Amino acid sequence: MLPLLIVLGTLLLPALEIFVIIQVGAAIGAWPTVGLLVAETVLGAWLVRREGRRAYGALQETVRTGVLRDRELGDAALTMAGGLLLLFPGFVTDVFGLLLVLPFTRPVARRALSSFAARRMRAAEERAATVFPPGLGGAGFDPFGRGPGPERVETPPGPVVRGEVISEDDDTSSRA
Numbered sequence: 001m002l003p004l005l006i007v008l009g010t011l012l013l014p015a016l017e018i019f020v021i022i023q024v025g026a027a028i029g030a031w032p033t034v035g036l037l038v039a040e041t042v043l044g045a046w047l048v049r050r051e052g053r054r055a056y057g058a059l060q061e062t063v064r065t066g067v068l069r070d071r072e073l074g075d076a077a078l079t080m081a082g083g084l085l086l087l088f089p090g091f092v093t094d095v096f097g098l099l100l101v102l103p104f105t106r107p108v109a110r111r112a113l114s115s116f117a118a119r120r121m122r123a124a125e126e127r128a129a130t131v132f133p134p135g136l137g138g139a140g141f142d143p144f145g146r147g148p149g150p151e152r153v154e155t156p157p158g159p160v161v162r163g164e165v166i167s168e169d170d171d172t173s174s175r176a
Helices: 002-028 030-065 070-087 091-101 106-131 171-175
Strands: none
Touching: 002 030, 002 091, 030 070, 030 091, 070 091, 070 106, 091 106
16 A cells, blocks of 8 residues: 555656646746745755754764664654755645654654554564464464474573584594
């Protein structure tokens, strides 16, 4: 379903943008419409540049401290996406870009995208469960085809001792 929506959006969005630009041009005139489109593009370029620096700084801080700041990174990503939408000429993409950029609408967009991603993940997990059904007795999928039971070896609890296996080949018996 989602790939179909992406294809339809890719085909219909330019036609919708042209229609809206023509309607705005008929209402306010050609030159003011061009001026609005140029101003929105300049605003988008400025936002992409500013938020690109901010996102890069947040990423560096995350790597340096090892603490994932998901809200800041998510806000930076949404603002970058909104700035990129503002770069495209057209009023429809600019409306969506402003929804992602403005600080009072960004949390709503973040929650909506988060719930959409959660639904997609649940659907993917359900599809995976039909392809790889859990084994009998609650045991999970084993890629090696071993069934559940006492012969199945799981990782034992406790500390892991790193080591090296040395195998001495007995070549004298194979040469005889």
